[in-house]
Amino acid sequence: MRGLNLDHLHTFVDVAELGSFSAAAERQNLTQPAVSLQVRQLEQRLGVRLLERTGRRSTPTAAGLVLLEHVRRIDAAVAGALDALAEHASGVAGRVRLGTGATACTYLLPPLLRSLKARFPSLEIVVTTGNTAEMLRLLEENRLDVAFATLPIPARGFAVTPVMDDEFMAIFPPDQDPVPETVTPQALAARPVVLYEPGANTRRIVDDWAARGGLTLRPIMQLGSVEAIKEIVAAGLGCGVLPGMALRGDRTAPGLVARSLEPPLIRKLAIVVRPDKPLTRGLRAVVDGLQSLAGPGS
Template sequence: MKRIIPQKLNLEQLATFELVVLHGSFSAAAEQLGLTQPAVSLQIRQLEKFFNLKLLERIAKKMKPTSAGFTLLEHNILINNAIDGALQSMAVHAHEISGQVTLGTGATACIHLLPPLLGHLKQQWPELDVNVKIGNTDEMLKAVTENRLDLALVTLPAAGNNLSITPVYEESFVVIQQAQPRLLLDEITPERLVNLPLILFENGSSTRQLIDDWFQQQGLRPHPIMELGSVEAIKQMVMAGLGVSIVPQLAMSQPQNSSRLCSHPLNPPLNRQLAVVLRQDKPLNKALKKVVDGLLALGAPSMLPAISKTD
């Protein structure tokens, strides 16, 4: 039958017991602890009552441990070692950055914007794991609201109850085409593009909505020949000479794009903002705070060379 213990072992009483054995008297232990002798005697009586065993006996005017007392001293060494180990383990959490953070974002930001930041975080804090999930803005807003994501980096506009939304990064869109032969020779306007074979982001994405709005402001509606969910898939189709596309400038950051693709600014310009989204009541532990701080710094001048140095 499992023993039912009415109370927990008192660590303070154990420490007092160890001091009494060390000094051989209640009074010497009391002096070191800054207690009265009756207070020390009471702690020893309570400890003996807990075990229902005699732990000390007086021999030649010195307090000595009984057989049970010696056994308790041996276990007390193990208990102290376990406490020291627990304190050291907890100190890691108090002073180091560790744990897992789940971040949602779009494919373009994941491929072209986040790697330098995530690499820096991993180098600085090896015990910090950032798990990245890709989705569209609506999916990520819902996941953050339901606490399935710790935070998200989304394309604005975005809204939601109990959500904190902070713009952190702005970039331009460009039109891309096969480097040779070029289809576009003059100014890149909605009127010029709408009649060309367009390869655009899939319908329903926030990026596609921005592009559609850009055309609609001129009273135009695009009719793409392809709608794809991946910016890399779009680029491959354009490289194959199947059409032209409008993509975030970040998507052209790799040097290998320059030989097979060329890009041009749009007129009028089309920009997008990326924002960090968190629940307003989300506790910011040290790991999550490091990720948030890194994302908030994306638009800072000191971060731009790391992001755009290969443009």
């Protein structure tokens, strides 16, 4: 290890994973010449060529692939050492990068994050919101430590732990008459409906549910905010479909009427991590907290 620079190793990993010196430079907030110099110095130190250009991408050589595996073990060993030392310190410290959907971030996670902050004041939790595809990409690029995402998760080598079910509900304005006790795709298709904007998992799930009933919902409005959908429905401009977590307790706008869907529509939320991710004390605390959302006996 004498003379081997860990920063140079991580720069090499970034180039190999992103396939680009410029992308690695952007990730590390460095100039491209600085990234090229670090990789060149690492190759000189090891006496082998680690990267080769194929078209417009930079890919690892056979020696580079071997080094990638060793760097992951080195990172795990360093994280383990820091974790072991943390046992001798007071409490849990460090930084955990959590990715989740906007709805879970707004309606589900705040009590958990508040509890974690109270228990571990030195633990920094950075939350990023996005759709499942974005979160998986950030996990692959090691820009997130853990994601709380909607199943299914593509089989791309992630460790996935299902945690909880979230039932979708139809919502109606307070003066809608009559409001069906259960809501079928046919019942929704016959009314003006307000849905989440296309591209989000929430919208895809609802569209798939309607398609299984042989229908395509044609919304009069497509919005990017759950609260905006609630307000539009409360104003009497249509009905809507939202995740149940956004309608629990006092989260339903005044007067809105919520009904179950028929057939029931339930999404499953899961913890997603890279299997090679070192489980530091801070990350373990966040993962345990997410698992507690399942509730007792789940």
